[in-house]
Amino acid sequence: MIDEFAKDNLHGRLRRDREALLWKLDGLSEYDARRPLTATGTNLLGLVKHVATVEARYFGEVFDRPSPEPLCRWQDSDGSDQWATEDETRDQIIGFYRRTWEHSDATINELPLDAPGHVPWWSEPSPNTNLFAVMLHVLTETIRHTGHADILREGLDGRTGLRAEHEKQIDEDARAAYRAKIEQAARTAAPIKAGGGRA
Template sequence: MIDEFAKHNLHGRLRRDRKALLWKLDGLSEYDVRRPLTATGTNLLGLVKHVAGVEARYFGEVFDRPSPEPLPRWEDHDGSDLWATEDETRDQIIESYRRTWEYSDATINELPLDAPGHVPWWPEPYPNTNLFAIMLHVLSESVRHAGHADILREGLDGRTGLRAEHEQRIDQEARAAYCAKIEQAARSAARSGVEECPG
């Protein structure tokens, strides 16, 4: 009973975060979904492409289920899963991600939580695992990257939130006042020599 509850709950959260990640692309130009928005090149469409590959690998190779999408070998990884080439369209990447959802969902639906899996790229003694551990791992990856996308999107046009119905549009004056308050607290702490707590 608890296994089915846990599986249903984790799967529901994964579905929620998939949609949240895609929503971060809505209404943006081709340039804005593709351009590097951090010093390391992180970009919105690249995050979607990357998470699709993560799901396909973990819910595929780990359980000896071939992926419906072509995936580069891990040893050939050159960062190309983190950005979209000029030949890849937004629609292609989104559709690839959606096909991966169907494929991942089939693995989740067909296997019990204790189904054994093997992650050859994990170091010893961790390669032997199960569906429960993989669901947690993929969910944490999805949450992490959806959070990245949220920050990137806020930097582009100020839109935040988990989904369109939760979107937060903050008054620019209120936002500036709030940031000024945080800046003042940071400057004041730096002047007074406040030290970090020992870790």
């Protein structure tokens, strides 16, 4: 009974956060969805592609249920799983992510939480694992990258939140006052170096 509760709870959270990640693309131009927004090239559509690839591998290969479609190269030196090429459309990447959900959901629904799996790219503590550990791992990865996407989207147009129904109208004046308050606290807390400047 507790296993089914745990499985349903983790699965529900994974479904919620998948949708939240995709929502970060809503209303963006093709350029803004793809362009690098950090020094390391992190971009919104690339985050979706990466999370889709991670999920496809973990709920596929790990349980000897490989994805029914070819997967992009993963964690190679070119980082090809983390950005969209000129020939990949947003719809293709989103479609791949949604098809991955179907395949992953089938794995989750058909296997018990203690179903054994093998992650060949894990060396510590062991490549042998189970569905419960993989669900936690994929949920953590999805949450982590959805957080990245939230910050990137906020930097583009100020839009934040988990889903559209949680989004509030942006009060630019209140937001600026709040930011100024935090900036002032940071400046006040910074120690003064010898010579008069702040550390």
